[in-house]
Amino acid sequence: MTTAARAPRQSPPKGRPRTPSPAPNPLRAGLRLERVPEPCTIVIFGGTGDLSHRRILPALYNLRHAGLLPSETTVLAFARREYDDAAYRAEMEQAVETYSRVPVEPALWQDFAPAIRYQAGDFADPASYQALADRLEAIDAERGTRGNRLFYLATQPSAYTQIVAGLGKAGLARPDRGSWARVIIEKPFGRDLESAIALNREVTRVFDEEQVYRIDHYLGKETVRNLMVFRFGNGIFEPIWNRRYVDHVQVTVAEDLGVEGRGQFYEEAGASRDILQNHLLTLLALVAMEPPIAFEAQAVRDEKLRVLRAIDPQWSEARIRRDVVRGQYGAGWVGGTAVPAYRDEPEVAPTSTTETFVALKLEVQNWRWAEVPFYLRTGKRLPKRATEISVQFKRPPLMLFREAASEPEPNLLALRIQPDEGIMLRFAAKVPELGLDVRSVNMDFTYGSSFATEAPEAYETLLLDAMLGDASLFTRADEVEAAWGIVTPLDETWASWDHAGHDEDLERYEAGTWGPQAADRLLERDGRRWRRL
Amino acid sequence: MSSTTVPSLQVVGGRRWLARARDVAGVERELSRIWAAAAHDVEASGDERELEAARGEPHLAGRLDRAGDVRVRMRTSVLTLLVVAPRPETAERALDAINVLATRHPSRAVVLAPGDLDGPSRFEAQIFAQCLVPARGAVETCTEQIVVGCGGELAQHLAELVTPLLIHDLPVVLWWPDDPPIGRGQFGELVEEADRMLVDSGTFRDDGALRLVALDEVVRAGRTTVFDVGWLRLALWRELLAGLFDHPLLTPELPTLRSLRIDVAKPGSTLRTAKAALFAGWLAARLGWRLVEPLAARHGAAFPGAMFRSEHGLVHLEIRAAAPGSDPALRSPGSLARVELELGRRGHDVRARVTRQADHLLATADWQGVQVCRRAGRLEHFGDAPYLAEALDRGAPDRVFEAALAQASLLVGAAA
Numbered sequence: 044m045t046t047a048a049r050a051p052r053q054s055p056p057k058g059r060p061r062t063p064s065p066a067p068n069p070l071r072a073g074l075r076l077e078r079v080p081e082p083c084t085i086v087i088f089g090g091t092g093d094l095s096h097r098r099i100l101p102a103l104y105n106l107r108h109a110g111l112l113p114s115e116t117t118v119l120a121f122a123r124r125e126y127d128d129a130a131y132r133a134e135m136e137q138a139v140e141t142y143s144r145v146p147v148e149p150a151l152w153q154d155f156a157p158a159i160r161y162q163a164g165d166f167a168d169p170a171s172y173q174a175l176a177d178r179l180e181a182i183d184a185e186r187g188t189r190g191n192r193l194f195y196l197a198t199q200p201s202a203y204t205q206i207v208a209g210l211g212k213a214g215l216a217r218p219d220r221g222s223w224a225r226v227i228i229e230k231p232f233g234r235d236l237e238s239a240i241a242l243n244r245e246v247t248r249v250f251d252e253e254q255v256y257r258i259d260h261y262l263g264k265e266t267v268r269n270l271m272v273f274r275f276g277n278g279i280f281e282p283i284w285n286r287r288y289v290d291h292v293q294v295t296v297a298e299d300l301g302v303e304g305r306g307q308f309y310e311e312a313g314a315s316r317d318i319l320q321n322h323l324l325t326l327l328a329l330v331a332m333e334p335p336i337a338f339e340a341q342a343v344r345d346e347k348l349r350v351l352r353a354i355d356p357q358w359s360e361a362r363i364r365r366d367v368v369r370g371q372y373g374a375g376w377v378g379g380t381a382v383p384a385y386r387d388e389p390e391v392a393p394t395s396t397t398e399t400f401v402a403l404k405l406e407v408q409n410w411r412w413a414e415v416p417f418y419l420r421t422g423k424r425l426p427k428r429a430t431e432i433s434v435q436f437k438r439p440p441l442m443l444f445r446e447a448a449s450e451p452e453p454n455l456l457a458l459r460i461q462p463d464e465g466i467m468l469r470f471a472a473k474v475p476e477l478g479l480d481v482r483s484v485n486m487d488f489t490y491g492s493s494f495a496t497e498a499p500e501a502y503e504t505l506l507l508d509a510m511l512g513d514a515s516l517f518t519r520a521d522e523v524e525a526a527w528g529i530v531t532p533l534d535e536t537w538a539s540w541d542h543a544g545h546d547e548d549l550e551r552y553e554a555g556t557w558g559p560q561a562a563d564r565l566l567e568r569d570g571r572r573w574r575r576l
Numbered sequence: 577m578s579s580t581t582v583p584s585l586q587v588v589g590g591r592r593w594l595a596r597a598r599d600v601a602g603v604e605r606e607l608s609r610i611w612a613a614a615a616h617d618v619e620a621s622g623d624e625r626e627l628e629a630a631r632g633e634p635h636l637a638g639r640l641d642r643a644g645d646v647r648v649r650m651r652t653s654v655l656t657l658l659v660v661a662p663r664p665e666t667a668e669r670a671l672d673a674i675n676v677l678a679t680r681h682p683s684r685a686v687v688l689a690p691g692d693l694d695g696p697s698r699f700e701a702q703i704f705a706q707c708l709v710p711a712r713g714a715v716e717t718c719t720e721q722i723v724v725g726c727g728g729e730l731a732q733h734l735a736e737l738v739t740p741l742l743i744h745d746l747p748v749v750l751w752w753p754d755d756p757p758i759g760r761g762q763f764g765e766l767v768e769e770a771d772r773m774l775v776d777s778g779t780f781r782d783d784g785a786l787r788l789v790a791l792d793e794v795v796r797a798g799r800t801t802v803f804d805v806g807w808l809r810l811a812l813w814r815e816l817l818a819g820l821f822d823h824p825l826l827t828p829e830l831p832t833l834r835s836l837r838i839d840v841a842k843p844g845s846t847l848r849t850a851k852a853a854l855f856a857g858w859l860a861a862r863l864g865w866r867l868v869e870p871l872a873a874r875h876g877a878a879f880p881g882a883m884f885r886s887e888h889g890l891v892h893l894e895i896r897a898a899a900p901g902s903d904p905a906l907r908s909p910g911s912l913a914r915v916e917l918e919l920g921r922r923g924h925d926v927r928a929r930v931t932r933q934a935d936h937l938l939a940t941a942d943w944q945g946v947q948v949c950r951r952a953g954r955l956e957h958f959g960d961a962p963y964l965a966e967a968l969d970r971g972a973p974d975r976v977f978e979a980a981l982a983q984a985s986l987l988v989g990a991a992a
Contacts, residue, residue, distance in 0.1 A: 073974060
């Protein structure tokens with residue numbers, strides 16, 4: 044039975060032999076956590092862009108500093124601009140000095156710098172990919188990278204299909220025996236269901252699904268593991284984790300920042316594409332999912348997918364008007380600073396109807412959760428940065444303490460993800476020294492701050508995992524599509540309303556507040572209210 | 577026993593308390609007083625919303641959070657840590673490490689400093705409690721430290737002394753930083769109280785053989801999970817050597833290993849072999865070797881050697897003193913300076929080595945004289961905290977260590 048359950052969902056297409064697993068190294072036992080990946084060449088498409096400067100190169104330097112990057116590993120930037128190796132290296136030295144988590148040590152940089160190379164090329168030109176293939180072979184011979192390649196698509200999303208197709212035509216997606224080729228794709232993965240399906244189709248035409256690593260950097264390993272350990276490593280929570288005991292669940296991803304110079308991007312995305320489709324739905328899936336059969340990438344992703352599929356994707360206009368609130372921030376004060384309205388931000392249209400806030404009510408229609416509402420909200424320019432999940436339990440069936448001065452709030456379990464990871468349990472207790480006053484008491488547990496070592500950046504963890512072939516922190520094609528399946532009908536309905544000039548549902552909220560009042564009414568209607576964060 | 581003086585309780589700064597006691601009952605009494613005081617210790621935060629929430633209910637001032645709920649101050653203890661530190665400098669070192677880990681592993685730490693065993697019986701305890709806020713906006717965690725100085729007959733019954741001070745239900749970790757008298761009565765009694773134990777084979781007296789064998793017996797008894805700082809410090813050596821054999825060309829050669837040479841630092845007159853024996857024991861356990869000749873001085877040879885048998889034939893082991901260099905890092909006796917392996921049969925020759933170079937380790941492998949693999953790693957100059965953290969973090973035994981220790985114990989058995 045378990046064999047069948049564990050079988051891979053997508054078998055590789057016929058005619059492509061799977062890479063045989065190498066002979067095991069007996070000295071590895073007990074050292075797994077400090078595994079150093081095999082040498083490889085990391086090809087960064089868009090190597091002159093912001094992401095390379097701020098994240099990728101600094102992360103690689105930090106991995107090297109931590110001794111987790113073999114000295115053979117080579118970085119090959121591929122972009123349009125005409126650079127040579129030396130010029131690119133000089134620019135990256137600047138970038139790493141500015142953005143690296145650990146200070147740059149000249150000796151280590153001298154050692155690392157020769158591993159940084161540059162290849163000019165046009166994403167649209169097949170000859171560029173042939174030149175890339177030749178260069179990669181030369182690097183294998185010179186530096187001992189053994190034909191292993193990690194392609195990192197750090198370009199505009201519009202270039203993804205072109206690059207993937209180019210790699211396929213040049214034969215770069217099919218590594219030699221004993222080597223591997225993987226591709227990392229940055230968010231956003233599509234902008235609606237149709238484009239996500241099309242992109243998945245194009246990518247899997249060239250690469251097998253198991254070669255594809257879709258980054259959702261938001262989910263640091265710690266958070267995911269903590270959530271899973273909390274739910275499945277404790278015996279006392281799982282029995283009450285269902286519709287008999289849970290009244291409702293709230294998930295909040297609040298940001299105090301505005302669009303921070305990314306107006307053009309945000310105009311296209313909005314809160315639903317930027318946060319709801321990925322972060323909010325992933326958190327919901329982790330809270331609501333059934334226990335996976337094993338703590339490994341495929342099993343966990345199978346269960347997350349099941350939750351997403353249990354959410355009704357049929358959005359009638361009436362349901363949207365009833366269960367979804369969209370908002371846009373006006374001018375206001377955040378943390379003692381006056382901030383402009385969204386429409387006054389650079390690169391934003393003065394008549395923009397892009398939503399900077401979404402709150403909605405969803406139901407996970409399965410035996411565990413039927414009729415338990417999940418309230419999700421996210422927004423920019425809210426009073427503070429906070430990501431929290433809260434599970435509110437039902438009231439006791441009988442209130443015995445009628446003479447108490449105040450009625451206690453129902454029990455609540457809050458899982459705090461940022462800024463400080465922790466768990467809070469609210470329960471009722473008698474206030475000492477008074478007659479009979481029952482008050483809510485918060486028992487708050489915070490995971491301690493770390494010691495001696497600094498926590499790695501999300502990109503370090505993700506790059507290392509991709510080099511090691513561990514896909515647990517990456518998103519699978521069917522997950523992406525299921526999430527878009529929930530969000531796209533919403534976006535389309537809003538677009539049609541905007542087009543017809545009926546954007547009355549887009550509520551303005553003052554920056555520095557918890558969103559439009561309609562979001563409060565969404566819960567008040569059900570006799571509930573948002574948690575105060 | 578009875579308390580002879582009235583203990584003093586004073587508040588040091590906002591969230592620290594200090595007290596003294598003259599007997600175990602006094603310690604318990606002071607701890608209850610401290611936590612009662614902590615619960616009533618009102619700090620005006622000045623938060624307007626909080627003040628407003630507490631208006632009309634002055635007894636709640638300072639105890640409400642922003643949402644107007646009552647905040648509970650929690651002692652989030654996860655274990656009791658027992659430290660035996662006869663030397664004052666060791667006790668200080670231990671307290672430093674404990675403080676570093678305080679917010680990550682909130683615990684009750686009992687530091688025992690047994691003094692003159694033949695003198696008069698004495699007991700004096702300093703109790704220190706503090707509540708720390710690990711990061712801005714985070715919730716405070718509270719920890720307790722009890723430093724017990726004792727001597728005379730009392731100091732010979734440490735186990736009886738600490739038993740009342742252990743927190744109910746929580747694991748007990750015993751840390752014995754200096755050369756621990758493993759196998760002796762007093763040690764055995766304390767180990768019986770402990771679920772986990774942290775020692776440092778690098779500090780074992782003489783050549784370390786006696787203690788290594790005794791440590792293996794503790795592991796075999798199976799009651800206590802053992803952690804060894806000496807072993808943990810070998811992690812990078814193992815990592816780099818293992819890394820060489822990830823190379824597809826070299827992995828199949830591992831069974832053909834025929835010679836192993838380990839150079840260790842020897843600043844004094846004794847060659848401390850404990851760490852080298854653990855390293856050799858690790859290879860023996862991983863590669864399935866059987867001991868043929870235990871470690872012993874050999875006729876005509878300057879350094880001790882031993883012999884194992886692998887499925888391919890004999891494996892020679894030699895432990896040598898490293899050439900005295902100027903490297904200050906090699907002043908710690910018994911530290912590894914270089915490991916060299918010879919492998920390969922039938923016409924090809926493979927050599928792998930890991931060498932210490934200042935604060936780095938360099939690992940290289942040659943195939944017929946041509947370098948095919950190179951790895952480097954930095955040796956971090958850690959204090960005690962990361963190793964203590966390992967013992968506090970991991971409840972489960974390290975089976976790789978246990979297997980290595982069993983082999984090392986056989987290896988040095990004759991010497992012990």
